[in-house]
Amino acid sequence: MENTQSAAPGAQNGKSGYEVEQGLTAIVFPGMGPCNFADVGRYMVLDRYARRRLAAADEALGYSVLQRFRGTDHEYSEATQIAFLVNSVALADRAVDAMGLDPDLCVGPSFGQKAAAAFVDSLPFGDVVRMTAELARCEEEFFTAEYSDxxxxxxxxxxxxxxxxxxxxxxxxxxxxxxxxxxxxxxxxxxxxxxxxxxxxxxxxxxxxxxxxxxRPPVHARAFSALRRKVEEEVFARYDIGAPRIPVIADQNGTTVADAEAMRTMLLDTFDRPINWPDVVSALRRGGVTDLWFTGADNLFHRLDCTTRNFRVTAVTPKTALRPEK
The missing domain is CATH 3.30.70.240 (Alpha-Beta Plaits)
Structure with a gap:
């Protein structure tokens, strides 16, 4: 576990350091960065939570995710995206089961929305896996024909x-x-x-x-409204997206997502709306959140200044999951 402690606003200096206010906790599924088998393959093979989620993904897709992931050299291939999703959800399993995490809210900036949808039970994990694979194919088809440059x-x-x-x-x-x-x-x-x-x-x-x-492919631009329509018609139409069991904060504007229609809209907005992490940070602070747990291979969101200035941060990553337990 990587634990970056940052005193939340309003913290007071006590005898033995900072007595930090205790508020709500949010789980954050990070957006997807560069990911390859050399970096996370050992974790996926050895970690019991990853193996369990990997088996479920294999069953959902009818092929070995690990085998395809090992054989790809594309940072955003279908198998790479599935592997990133599997690892993010498996690390959340570890945080809840072995580390006592019981979050009040959930956030999933960019690609992290997919893992968030599974965690809050808006879709079964197997459906999220299948949807992620179908979206990867749909995006590849779109960007081969449109905005290829x-x-x-x-x-x-x-x-x-x-x-x-x-x-x-x-x-x-x-x-x-x-x-x-x-x-x-x-x-x-x-x-x-x-x-x-x-x-x-x-x-x-x-x-x-x-x-x-x-x-590449590019992301989150209003020019990609045709991609949004394509995935809505060809992919989303086949899935029943439900209300989240805990509130989700939309990564585009910091609004609270609490019903099925809002969840569906947020998932579609990712294709043609920019993400706005400072708006998410402001919404979390207004809502009384003082602690963020990041579950996934994240080198970005948990390190941002606006994150560390406002929250106590705990990062649960493939690397930290393999460290010997104390």
Whole structure:
């Protein structure tokens, strides 16, 4: 278990350190980052929670997820996405069963929505696995035909005003772009044409910023409304999405999702609405949350400044799950 302690606002200094206010707890299923068998394969083979979820995924799909995952070199292939989902839910199983987690709310930014849907029982785990595989195929088909030259670029250390200036330059040059994610006060996802990427990254460097990684297929842009309609008609129509057993905070705007229709809308919004993590943080703080548990292979959300400034953070990852228990 990786435990990053951050005193919540209102904490008071006591005799033996900080006496931190105790409020509600939220579980967070992180968005999907680069994932490969070399990093998580050992965890999936050895961890009892992962093996159980992996067996359920194999049954749902009719093939060995581990075997296909081992054989792929694509960071966002169908098998890679299923493996990331399996691991996120298995780590939540560990947190609940072995570590005493009993969350009051749930969040699933970006790809994490899928694991969240399983955790809050809006869909059975097997259905989430099948839906994830079908969505991966649907997206691959869409982006082969449409927006095949679009990349979502993540970058950090670029304040809001400088980011606006860079985007204004893009617009003045006639370059297409869309903001796909607001991660922190100086951290964004922006989707651009591949032909614009070098210029865009250079302007980020000129502003003192740092380009992180490029995502293909791209994500969370209003231009992808046709993808939203495609998945709604071809995939979502076959699944009965129910109300969550605990409230979910929508990653697009921080609203509370408490019924089946709102859950379905949130899952569809991920295709053509940007994520807004600061809005989620604000909603959690207003709701009295002081503790966040991240379950999944996350190198991003649990480390963001707006996360660590506002919550006590516990990260349960494939790496920490394999550490000897004390």
């Amino acid at each position: 679009v990349i979502t670029q993540s970058f950090v250390r670029t304040p809001e005003e400088r980011t606006k200036e860079i985007l204004a330059e893009m617009e003045a040059r006639g370059e297409w772009y869309e903001i796909s994610g607001y991660l922190d006060h100086d951290f964004y996802f922006v989707s651009v044409r591949e032909s614009s990427l070098d210029f865009f990254k250079q302007r980020i460097r000129d502003a003192g910023g740092y380009s992180m990684y490029s995502m």
